[in-house]
Amino acid sequence: MDSVTVVVIGGGATGTGILRDLSMRGVKTLLIERGDLASDASGRFHGLLHSGARYAVTDPRSAKECIEENAILRRIGKHCVEKTEGFFVRLEGDGEDYEGQWVAGCAAARIHAKRVDLKEARRLEPHLSRRAVSVFRVPDSAIDGFRLCWQNVASARRYGGEVRTYTEATGIERAGDRVVGVTVCDTLTGAVDSIGCDHVVNAAGSWVGRVASWAGIEVDVKPDRGVLIAFNHRFTNRVINRLRPPANGDIFVPHGPITVLGTTSSPVASADDNVPHVEEVLELLHNGTELFEDLPKYRILRAYAGARPLYSPGEGRAASRDFTILDHSTDGLRGLTSAAGGKLTSYRLMAEKTADVVCRELGVKAACRTAAEPMVEDPPRRLVTRARPFFPPYGLDLAASRLGAAFGPVVQGLQMHPEERRLICECEMVTLAEVESAAREPTTFNLGDIRRRTRMGMGTCQGAFCSLRAVGALVSHDLVADKDGKALIRDFLETRWKGIRPVLWGDQIREAEFQREVYAATLNLDGTAQR
Amino acid sequence: MSACDVVVIGGGLSGLVAAAAAAERDKKVVLIAKGVGAIAVGSGSIDVLGYEAGGKPVARPLAEMGKLPSNHPYARAGKQATAKAFEFFLDLCEKGGFPYSGSADVARWVPTAIGTLKPTCFLPRSMDPAPLEAAKAAVVVGFRGLKDYYPELIIRGLMQVPAYPKRFRTVIVDPEMAGRDVNALDIARWLDTESGRHACIEQMLTGIAPGNVVLVPPVLGTVPNYGVLEEFEKATTCKFIEITGMPPAITGLRLYDLLVSEIKKRGVRIVEHATVTRAVVDNGRCTAVVTHGVDRERTHPARSFILATGGFYSGGLEAGVGSAREPVFGLPVKVPESQSDWSNAFLLSGGAQPFARFGLDVDARLRPTDGSGKAVFENVYAVGRTLSGFDDAFEKSGNGVAVVTGYRAGTLVA
Numbered sequence: 001m002d003s004v005t006v007v008v009i010g011g012g013a014t015g016t017g018i019l020r021d022l023s024m025r026g027v028k029t030l031l032i033e034r035g036d037l038a039s040d041a042s043g044r045f046h047g048l049l050h051s052g053a054r055y056a057v058t059d060p061r062s063a064k065e066c067i068e069e070n071a072i073l074r075r076i077g078k079h080c081v082e083k084t085e086g087f088f089v090r091l092e093g094d095g096e097d098y099e100g101q102w103v104a105g106c107a108a109a110r111i112h113a114k115r116v117d118l119k120e121a122r123r124l125e126p127h128l129s130r131r132a133v134s135v136f137r138v139p140d141s142a143i144d145g146f147r148l149c150w151q152n153v154a155s156a157r158r159y160g161g162e163v164r165t166y167t168e169a170t171g172i173e174r175a176g177d178r179v180v181g182v183t184v185c186d187t188l189t190g191a192v193d194s195i196g197c198d199h200v201v202n203a204a205g206s207w208v209g210r211v212a213s214w215a216g217i218e219v220d221v222k223p224d225r226g227v228l229i230a231f232n233h234r235f236t237n238r239v240i241n242r243l244r245p246p247a248n249g250d251i252f253v254p255h256g257p258i259t260v261l262g263t264t265s266s267p268v269a270s271a272d273d274n275v276p277h278v279e280e281v282l283e284l285l286h287n288g289t290e291l292f293e294d295l296p297k298y299r300i301l302r303a304y305a306g307a308r309p310l311y312s313p314g315e316g317r318a319a320s321r322d323f324t325i326l327d328h329s330t331d332g333l334r335g336l337t338s339a340a341g342g343k344l345t346s347y348r349l350m351a352e353k354t355a356d357v358v359c360r361e362l363g364v365k366a367a368c369r370t371a372a373e374p375m376v377e378d379p380p381r382r383l384v385t386r387a388r389p390f391f392p393p394y395g396l397d398l399a400a401s402r403l404g405a406a407f408g409p410v411v412q413g414l415q416m417h418p419e420e421r422r423l424i425c426e427c428e429m430v431t432l433a434e435v436e437s438a439a440r441e442p443t444t445f446n447l448g449d450i451r452r453r454t455r456m457g458m459g460t461c462q463g464a465f466c467s468l469r470a471v472g473a474l475v476s477h478d479l480v481a482d483k484d485g486k487a488l489i490r491d492f493l494e495t496r497w498k499g500i501r502p503v504l505w506g507d508q509i510r511e512a513e514f515q516r517e518v519y520a521a522t523l524n525l526d527g528t529a530q531r
Numbered sequence: 532m533s534a535c536d537v538v539v540i541g542g543g544l545s546g547l548v549a550a551a552a553a554a555e556r557d558k559k560v561v562l563i564a565k566g567v568g569a570i571a572v573g574s575g576s577i578d579v580l581g582y583e584a585g586g587k588p589v590a591r592p593l594a595e596m597g598k599l600p601s602n603h604p605y606a607r608a609g610k611q612a613t614a615k616a617f618e619f620f621l622d623l624c625e626k627g628g629f630p631y632s633g634s635a636d637v638a639r640w641v642p643t644a645i646g647t648l649k650p651t652c653f654l655p656r657s658m659d660p661a662p663l664e665a666a667k668a669a670v671v672v673g674f675r676g677l678k679d680y681y682p683e684l685i686i687r688g689l690m691q692v693p694a695y696p697k698r699f700r701t702v703i704v705d706p707e708m709a710g711r712d713v714n715a716l717d718i719a720r721w722l723d724t725e726s727g728r729h730a731c732i733e734q735m736l737t738g739i740a741p742g743n744v745v746l747v748p749p750v751l752g753t754v755p756n757y758g759v760l761e762e763f764e765k766a767t768t769c770k771f772i773e774i775t776g777m778p779p780a781i782t783g784l785r786l787y788d789l790l791v792s793e794i795k796k797r798g799v800r801i802v803e804h805a806t807v808t809r810a811v812v813d814n815g816r817c818t819a820v821v822t823h824g825v826d827r828e829r830t831h832p833a834r835s836f837i838l839a840t841g842g843f844y845s846g847g848l849e850a851g852v853g854s855a856r857e858p859v860f861g862l863p864v865k866v867p868e869s870q871s872d873w874s875n876a877f878l879l880s881g882g883a884q885p886f887a888r889f890g891l892d893v894d895a896r897l898r899p900t901d902g903s904g905k906a907v908f909e910n911v912y913a914v915g916r917t918l919s920g921f922d923d924a925f926e927k928s929g930n931g932v933a934v935v936t937g938y939r940a941g942t943l944v945a
Binding site: 277278282418419422423424432465468469471472473475476485486489490493494496497500501502504505506509510512513514515516517518519520521522523524525526527 | 569572573574578581582586588643644645646647648649650675676678679680681682683684687688709712713775776777778780842843844846850851852869870871873874876877878879880881884886887923924925927929
């Protein structure tokens with residue numbers, strides 16, 4: 001049995017943020033996650049780093065938190081953030097009164113919202129609806145949730161923090177009124193283990209209630225489902241919000257070469273169901289078309305769904321997006337803290353407050369430093385120059401920031417071995433060297449893990465070409481010795497299919513037919529029985 | 532422009548075979564092609580019927596066809612036309628100097644680039660798997676930098692096949708294309724050159740011995756003949772087998788080139804890079820189709836029209852939310868109202884996908900029908916993937932249906 005001081009349950013933004021915070025304060029911390037990092041809500045949202053303007057009227061406290069954290073994250077997490085800025089757009093027919101309240105709300109929260117001349121707004125965003133009547137500029141940004149979690153972990157590791165993915169907590173061990181450990185199960189092998197610790201942090205997002213219930217404590221976190229659509233091209237350079245009371249399908253966020261439209265909001269019994277439905281997608285498209293009139297003509301990549309963890313009275317969007325730190329010694333159990341509610345933009349603050357509670361109980365005096373220190377260092381200029389010939393112009397910065405500390409060795413490999421330069425994923429411009437680097441990580445078990453680290457398979461072809469190549473390359477380099485290559489390809493295509501199925505028309509159905517011509521007709525990956 | 536007997540719309544396998552069959556009957560044929568169709572995606576082997584509806588492998592495809600539902604294209608074409616179509620196809624390949632072998636009576640299993648086996652019937656000699664079944668050991672040749680082909684992945688799969696050897700080794704040939712992305716077409720073009728072939732043979736000889744069975748990607752030249760294969764066999768005294776793989780499928784492109792040159796020999800005029808945008812119809816007949824090419828609109832009058840425009844991938848069918856259409860004639864395509872019923876929860880679900888079976892319903896003469904089962908036009912025929920009632924990817928029947936329905940339509944046109 002291993003033993004650490006603190007075990008954090010949950011590998012989303014909050015959990016990885018807490019791991020980083022505690023590790024920086026010198027507390028020996030291990031994070032466990034039942035899937036891959038960022039595999040739930042932190043990777044299943046619109047990727048918007050809020051300026052707070054969205055909450056300016058309905059939730060002033062969240063608005064203020066957002067703008068403060070927004071400024072911090074742009075500084076410490078600049079490799080996860082694309083500083084796009086955002087527009088709030090009021091269309092003909094949207095209430096003028098709300099605009100007034102919103103302007104006042106932004107001012108009160110100190111969110112810089114500046115009116116943009118309509119002609120200038122159209123010059124900057126030519127695809128925007130001609131029905132726009134007011135446009136304001138706010139400091140919204142795009143943020144990559146996958147990268148954010150990985151970079152939190154990379155930073156934590158420099159301070160001794162550890163992570164175990166595909167490790168599910170199944171119980172909290174107690175001795176009298178004290179927590180003494182966590183029972184865990186390896187989700188890949190089924191092996192059961194136990195980890196001793198002085199303190200457990202419950203950062204399980206929508207599953208916070210489930211984890212707390214193992215200790216006999218009730219925490220009423222309600223999952224609220226949100227569906228999103230990823231489009232195949234970047235038709236806006238800024239985050240576009242509808243200037244009206246928050247509703248479904250009124251946020252567009254550009255991410256590299258794509259654009260995400262979100263979201264819906266509906267209470268669900270379980271956050272485990274993350275398969276989007278056609279009706280939800282159609283509703284989003286219907287609403288989104290008001291902001292971008294040509295939207296129905298745009299090619300869709302896929303749809304996806306995640307769940308907001310709501311912890312407060314109220315339903316859905318009306319509930320506060322605030323967070324609450326629960327020190328369960330008030331429930332008669334020492335050594336358990338739950339981080340309930342919250343949203344990605346304020347994850348760092350939520351982690352700080354949680355770590356404060358844990359440190360107080362552990363008697364650790366060190367103060368939080370997560371707002372002061374960047375998560376990853378900039379790659380040295382000279383290294384970037386050396387790397388330039390081996391990456392497409394657009395791919396270089398992406399690769400440098402996603403690879404972090406591995407960038408140096410990857411560039412070295414590309415220089416020494418020309419064949420490492422071949423693009424495994426042409427859509428997202430991911431080289432063989434990067435795929436191998438991700439595959440060598442001890443936390444990589446399948447193509448999905450490689451996808452979240454490299455973006456391989458997230459582009460137009462949705463895995464049609466890269467899945468065979470990636471598996472082929474991994475088998476050749478003996479990086480998946482104990483696994484069935486065919487099963488890896490198949491699992492990857494099926495996870496992509498979940499998001500394509502609810503948008504199966506237009507070019508999406510063409511792509512699906514193509515994928516089946518390759519993997520079923522030609523390669524017979526589906527033939528259940530062979531000779 | 533002088534009127535012709537038949538306009539074939541679509542330059543994929545079904546359109547090429549239809550044009551050849553009509554020309555064989557001395558019809559004056561024009562073939563209008565947008566591109567090469569799905570022939571560059573498939574492997575050039577003619578799969579006839581690999582799996583029955585329940586997912587069991589079919590050992591005797593021709594016999595199994597008798598059990599297919601009446602709306603399956605094979606059932607529509609009829610038993611006699613099916614048998615004749617394959618004879619006609621084999622004859623075309625023979626005359627074109629690139630003979631195929633095989634029979635629709637027996638399934639043959641060929642190795643693939645992911646180490647599976649795939650059921651098919653007719654193959655070029657370079658893909659014949661028989662030597663592998665007889666061998667005790669085999670060599671898999673890879674090419675440095677070829678990014679769609681991984682010998683270790685193939686070996687790992689083929690080791691599991693009971694009838695196959697248990698000993699494999701790998702030889703890697705360096706085509707000296709380092710520093711850029713390489714696909715099968717690059718290697719095939721390299722092997723079209725004498726210096727490329729010599730360099731390749733020289734490198735292979737360091738790892739293979741006389742009598743070996745050698746698996747290679749589909750790269751033995753771009754030209755539809757066995758020149759490269761025979762030169763390799765002679766120089767090494769080994770047996771070579773080309774494996775089916777990712778697009779671009781060189782074996783499929785060879786078949787395309789072969790058929791194009793055969794239909795040209797038979798007097799078919801080919802209009803390339805042209806998209807048929809609409810049809811001119813009069814009183815239940817189509818009188819002409821209109822193309823939009825690189826320059827201007829052109830009208831192509833004819834007595835009969837064969838629609839060989841393919842499925843969703845090729846653009847012969849188009850889907851919107853809850854609806855689908857055939858863009859040239861606006862023919863009806865039946866689909867379930869709810870989008871959720873269009874597909875299965877899994878992409879490779881072990882059964883037919885509803886959307887893969889969307890297409891045109893036809894009568895016994897392959898003429899698209901309206902809701903009541905009546906032909907919409909008396910002189911318009913549909914062939915290949917445009918037809919409804921079969922999932923070619925699941926059944927492994929795409930090229931077979933293309934050959935059979937293409938041939939059948941070519942013999943029906945007036």
